[in-house]
Amino acid sequence: MTVDADLVDRLERLERRVRALEDEQEIYELMASYGPAVDSNSREEAARLWISDGIYDVDVGEWRGQEAIASMLGEDFHQTCLASGCSHQVSLSKVAVDGDTAVATGYMGLIVRDGETFELRRQTVQRWELVRTEAGWRIAHRTGRLIDGGPEARGLLARALD
Amino acid sequence: MTVDADLVDRLERLERRVRALEDEQEIYELMASYGPAVDSNSREEAARLWISDGIYDVDVGEWRGQEAIASMLGEDFHQTCLASGCSHQVSLSKVAVDGDTAVATGYMGLIVRDGETFELRRQTVQRWELVRTEAGWRIAHRTGRLIDGGPEARGLLARALD
Amino acid sequence: MTVDADLVDRLERLERRVRALEDEQEIYELMASYGPAVDSNSREEAARLWISDGIYDVDVGEWRGQEAIASMLGEDFHQTCLASGCSHQVSLSKVAVDGDTAVATGYMGLIVRDGETFELRRQTVQRWELVRTEAGWRIAHRTGRLIDGGPEARGLLARALD
Numbered sequence: 001m002t003v004d005a006d007l008v009d010r011l012e013r014l015e016r017r018v019r020a021l022e023d024e025q026e027i028y029e030l031m032a033s034y035g036p037a038v039d040s041n042s043r044e045e046a047a048r049l050w051i052s053d054g055i056y057d058v059d060v061g062e063w064r065g066q067e068a069i070a071s072m073l074g075e076d077f078h079q080t081c082l083a084s085g086c087s088h089q090v091s092l093s094k095v096a097v098d099g100d101t102a103v104a105t106g107y108m109g110l111i112v113r114d115g116e117t118f119e120l121r122r123q124t125v126q127r128w129e130l131v132r133t134e135a136g137w138r139i140a141h142r143t144g145r146l147i148d149g150g151p152e153a154r155g156l157l158a159r160a161l162d
Numbered sequence: 163m164t165v166d167a168d169l170v171d172r173l174e175r176l177e178r179r180v181r182a183l184e185d186e187q188e189i190y191e192l193m194a195s196y197g198p199a200v201d202s203n204s205r206e207e208a209a210r211l212w213i214s215d216g217i218y219d220v221d222v223g224e225w226r227g228q229e230a231i232a233s234m235l236g237e238d239f240h241q242t243c244l245a246s247g248c249s250h251q252v253s254l255s256k257v258a259v260d261g262d263t264a265v266a267t268g269y270m271g272l273i274v275r276d277g278e279t280f281e282l283r284r285q286t287v288q289r290w291e292l293v294r295t296e297a298g299w300r301i302a303h304r305t306g307r308l309i310d311g312g313p314e315a316r317g318l319l320a321r322a323l324d
Numbered sequence: 325m326t327v328d329a330d331l332v333d334r335l336e337r338l339e340r341r342v343r344a345l346e347d348e349q350e351i352y353e354l355m356a357s358y359g360p361a362v363d364s365n366s367r368e369e370a371a372r373l374w375i376s377d378g379i380y381d382v383d384v385g386e387w388r389g390q391e392a393i394a395s396m397l398g399e400d401f402h403q404t405c406l407a408s409g410c411s412h413q414v415s416l417s418k419v420a421v422d423g424d425t426a427v428a429t430g431y432m433g434l435i436v437r438d439g440e441t442f443e444l445r446r447q448t449v450q451r452w453e454l455v456r457t458e459a460g461w462r463i464a465h466r467t468g469r470l471i472d473g474g475p476e477a478r479g480l481l482a483r484a485l486d
Contacts, residue, residue, distance in 0.1 A: 004166075004169070004328075007169060007328070007331060007332065007335065008169065010335055010339070011169065011172055011173065011176070011335065014176060014335070014338060014339060014342060015172070015176060017342050017346065018176060018179050018180060018183070018342060021183050021342070021345050021346065021349060022179065022183065024349055025183060025186055028254060029256060029257070031254060032253075032254040032255055032256045032257075032268065033256055033322075033323070035253070035268070035269065035319070036256055036267055036268075036319040036320070036322045036323060037319075037323060039287075039309070039315075039316065039319050040316045040317070040319035040320040040323070041316065042319075042320055042323055045323050082311065082316075083311050084311050085285075085308070085309040085310040085311040085312075085315070086309065087269050087285055087287075087309050089253055089269060089271075090253075090254055091254075091356075091359070091413055091414075092254070092352065092355060092356040092414055092415075092416070093356055094353060094356045094357055094360055095353070095356075105360055106356065106359075106360075107359065107411050107413060109413075109435070109442075111271070111282065111285050111309075113285070113309060113310055113311065117281055117282060117283055118271075118282040118283070118284070118285045118309075119282075119441055120282065120435065120441060120442040120443075120444065121441055121442070122442070123409075123411055123435050123437070123442045125363075125411075146409070147363070147409040147410065147411050147435075147437060147442075148409040148437055149406065149407050149408050149409035149437065150409075153363075153409070154363065154364045154365065154406075155364075157359070157360040157361075157363050157364035157366075158360075158364040158366055160357075160360045161357070161360060161361060161364070161366055161369050166328075166331070169331060170331065173331065173334055173335065173338070176338060177334070177338060180338060180341050180342060180345070183345050184341065184345065187345060187348055190416060191418060191419070193416060194415075194416040194417055194418045194419075194430065195418055195484075195485070197415070197430075197431065197481075198418055198429055198430075198481040198482070198484045198485060199481075199485060201449075201471070201477075201478065201481050202478045202479075202481035202482040202485070203478065204481075204482055204485055207485050244473065244478075245473050246473050247447075247470075247471040247472040247473040247474075247477070248471065249431050249447055249449075249471050251415055251431060251433075252415075252416055253416075254416070273433070273444065273447050273471075275447070275471060275472055275473065279443055279444060279445055280433075280444040280445070280446070280447045280471075281444075282444065
């Protein structure tokens with residue numbers, strides 16, 4: 001029937017739009033999980049935000065695979081921050097979903113307690129390259145670069161503008 | 163008719179998914195209202211983000227009910243921050259909705275003007291326990307703990323990781 | 325048929341709710357684009373977030389039209405921040421959509437590298453008055469006021485509380 005065909009068509013379009021909104025929401029949920037995981041010293045949970053062979057490429061080092069990422073979080077730099085009291089602040093990000101992959105670009109601040117106040121110790125650009133898995137969106141390759149006036153952080157930001 | 167039964171079923175599933183997205187959006191809207199309310203010294207509006215007997219449990223004190231919360235915002239600590247120029251920065255948060263209740267976990271920074279620059283005076287973990295009311299989502303119990311390297315802030319974060 | 329009329333009605337209501345969610349998401353996407361544009365020195369892209377005769381009204385100056393905004397971003401203040409390494413952090417915001425216009429109210433921090441750490445140089449309230457265009461949501465008039473304890477920043481925040 002004509003009416004039903006039209007209804008089915010509208011319903012299908014709407015289902016695709018809702019799926020797109022859910023993708024965006026799930027990606028934000030993933031990004032909002034990073035801070036709570038690392039700042040509670042939940043190293044395995046943090047590493048599982050990546051796919052098993054996912055990459056975390058930062059200006060201070062590169063780690064490949066969940067085991068390497070979890071192990072890095074057990075080392076001195078992060079453990080010293082945790083002992084002082086630290087939080088990782090992931091910003092609003094520009095998200096572009098393309099089928100089963102997505103890129104989110106924004107910032108992350110590392111805030112560490114310093115006596116009676118708090119210090120913004122590192123401020124980086126973050127590029128999250130994500131993939132849809134059966135367990136939901138996960139990080140395939142994440143790049144972080146210190147915002148130091150040089151070309152690397154700026155380049156990551158520029159790539160987000162189409 | 164078979165076709166209609168299928169359509170109704172798809173429509174119902176879609177309505178539930180849209181309701182879930184709206185819940186998440188309304189909860190973010192609530193959290194985004196806290197800063198504008200307290201930083202404009204709108205103490206009654208801030209208190210009305212809680213249910214009438216809602217609780218605000220912070221490391222520096224605990225307040226029960228809208229009246230107590232509004233009254234606390236009139237006291238020296240907050241009024242001195244306001245006079246200097248302050249803003250409360252609520253972060254992206256991990257939100258889990260379960261029927262008519264929800265929990266959101268993230269961070270809040272208290273930024274206060276200090277001469278020619280701004281100081282991050284307090285950085286806390288925030289756990290927002292929310293309830294759906296006829297007027298929308300409201301705070302039933304909100305817990306804030308200073309990120310000082312101790313177990314309390316970390317514990318709140320860990321609870322957000324299922 | 326009765327069943328179909330009911331289905332069409334439910335579908336239409338759902339389409340309106342999905343459109344409202346998409347509006348909110350697109351507005352957040354616009355706000356999340358400002359930092360990546362200005363912090364990568366992409367001055368034209370930043371200016372195109374405004375409509376052609378859009379206004380950027382800040383406590384330190386007012387610029388009218390995309391050309392004036394792009395030109396201001398080429399001047400000393402912003403270029404010096406860029407050379408040190410800067411990021412513009414747009415916060416969660418309270419968004420109210422009314423047909424083809426919208427208002428979003430929140431905060432923005434300007435973070436600049438300062439030796440081995442980062443300084444929060446300016447913290448402002450931001451009121452984004454937006455319009456729906458054929459190319460999506462754009463800024464018609466954006467107001468930023470330093471959070472200095474005075475009435476202007478507070479007034480912008482209070483206007484967001486209905």
